[in-house]
Amino acid sequence: MKKQFFLFLFFIPGMFYSQTIHKCYSKEAIDYQNSLIPNYEQHVNEQFEIAKQWSNNHTPTRSLYTIPVVFHIVYNNSEQNISDDIIQNQIDILNQDYARLNPDTVNTRLEFQNLVGSTNVRFVLAQVDPDGNPTSGITRTQTNMSTFGTWDLDFNELEKVKSTVDGGKDPWDQEHYLNIWVCDMSVDFLGTPYVMLLGYATPPLGLPNWPPDSGTEDLGDGVVLQYHAVGDFLHNTNDILPESKGRTAVHEVGHYLGLRHIWGDGDCTMDDGIEDTPDATDASMQDCNFNINSCNADVMGLGDLNDMVENFMDYSSELCQNSFTQNQIALMHGVLENQRQELALINFGVGIDEIENLDFNVFPNPTYTNLNFSSVKEMKNISIYNLNGTLLFEKEGNFLSTSLNVNDLSSGIYVVNVNFMNGQSFHKKISKK
Ligand SMILES: [Zn+2]
CATH class of the missing domain: 2.60.40.1220 (Immunoglobulin-like)
Structure with missing residues (x-):
């Protein structure tokens, strides 16, 4: 298994440290599950194909998919207990990027401009909890766990954040809420975060076809984010990436809605199952290089396009990410109409946006x-x-x-x-x- 990471180097006088930041462990989460449950990855792939076939043969039944989100803040100290402002900023960023209202779409190269679009997916902090009571869509849980991370980023430890008895927070009904846990997954060395995982997400699964005894080993459905990576650097002063624009969550929610890494987690022979994203040999490691063309393959009759560092599902710098492609969007719609069909709120039209402040x-x-x-x-x-x-x-x-x-x-x-x-x-x- 090839692990994807980049190195972030800095000096302290007299010493040299190499800090490792793992952008995303969603592929590793699948590999981990596959080691526990026979044919797990095959099952994920089958679900991907179901959503893809749907998107090839259907048009979306909704003009807008509104997803209720609950943020579970699991903190050990006040720095980890990030503010409501940062969480709202993250919701705003998700809505901007998924609606293609982000100002940096002007940077999308000409060759990709006809391939990209708005997802028509929107995110709101949940306003009613699973018991029917009003909620801010944010839970806060103090934990004795100083970190959920380990040197080897063991999922047995990471997943504790999703369980109250293990020092985390149990999920809300995962069919009807997007659960996003925020915690510390970093490992310190001499007081400095040395290993840091920014986030991971679970792929859609079609539970009816699932072996009945697999539930106990199942990863808790949802997204986990390192508290440093929530919101942009203007709102979250803990941000470790100086250029952060809150796009770790944009990327992880993309996985949650069925998308894979744009390079297919392999070389040119592997792709992400999406026709209008160019193949690539590897992740763009925090790079914004517009001149790389790592695989030779035609894209939708447009010729052999360069690697698409603009894509949210790459590992390029958040400074150059700005787009989802039309086929990625169609796949997400396929997931929202199939495996996650309970998730989006039904849109009854006029007035539905006015649900704030209703007691x-x-x-x-x-x-x-x-x-x-x-x-x-x-x-x-x-x-x-x-x-x-x-x-x-x-x-x-x-x-x-x-x-x-x-x-x-x-x-x-x-x-x-x-x-x-x-x-x-x-x-x-x-x-x-
Ligand atoms: Zn990823």
């Missing part, structure tokens, strides 16, 4: 018989839809609280939509047991 509750979730609603603002109507958007139930009125009997609904996931008298609206997925 509002739907509970319990999951529910068995009754679903309760309470609000400080008057509700105008409540409706319940199945995931295809079919209206199953509607209640009109002018009320601050009410209770619906949902006993007759079969077990499954539903979407509740509430319109308020003031014109605001709210929607949430609920689980009926």
Whole structure:
């Protein structure tokens, strides 16, 4: 197995240190799982193909995929307990880069400009927790673990961040939330971070086809970020990369939505399964070299293009990353319509952006018989839809609280939509047991 890393060198008078920063361990996470579970990587590849086939034959059913995100901050000291401002900055960066609203798109070279685009994926901090209570979308857990990293970056240790009994934080319902854990994964030497992993993510898996006994060994679904790497260097003064633009999360969420490294984690004979990304022999190690063409292969009839250091799924410097390609975007849509079809909020149109600051509750979730609603603002109507958007139930009125009997609904996931008298609206997925 080839490990991808780059060296960051600096001097202290009289001594010489070589610090190793690992950009991403998502491929290593797959290798680790593969060592525990037979055919894991094959299964990941099959899921990739399902999403890809879907994207070849379908158009997206949504104009916008809005993903609720929960950040779990697991900290040992105040420096690791990063502020709400940094987390909001990271959400803003995700939304900017995934919408291709980042100002540096002007740097995308001419040869790639017709290949790139907006993902129509948007991220919001979760506003309702799994129990139906209002939330900031941020949890904070103090831990006794001084770091979750080890010299060899052992996943047995790293994964503890996803478990409350191991000193981390249990995930929220992974079908309905993107869980992002933030912690320290670095290993110090003489008081300086010596080994540092910036992040890793889990690929989409189709659980129905999965061996029933594999769950205990499964990596907790979601993304893990080193606390240094959250937000950009203007907001996060801990940032270890002076040029950081918060794109570790952009890259890791790309993995979470099914994308692979642009060089295919191999040489020119390996590719990332995406037709419109040029093949490359290796990662661009924190480089912004526009003149490298490491593999000879035509790209979409456009000829033999240079290595695409602009791509978020490369290891190029965050200064030159600015793009996802159309086929990468289609693959992400395929994942959101298949393996992660429960994740995105259903878009009911007008008013759906106005869900901030609603002092509002739907509970319990999951529910068995009754679903309760309470609000400080008057509700105008409540409706319940199945995931295809079919209206199953509607209640009109002018009320601050009410209770619906949902006993007759079969077990499954539903979407509740509430319109308020003031014109605001709210929607949430609920689980009926
Ligand atoms: Zn990666």
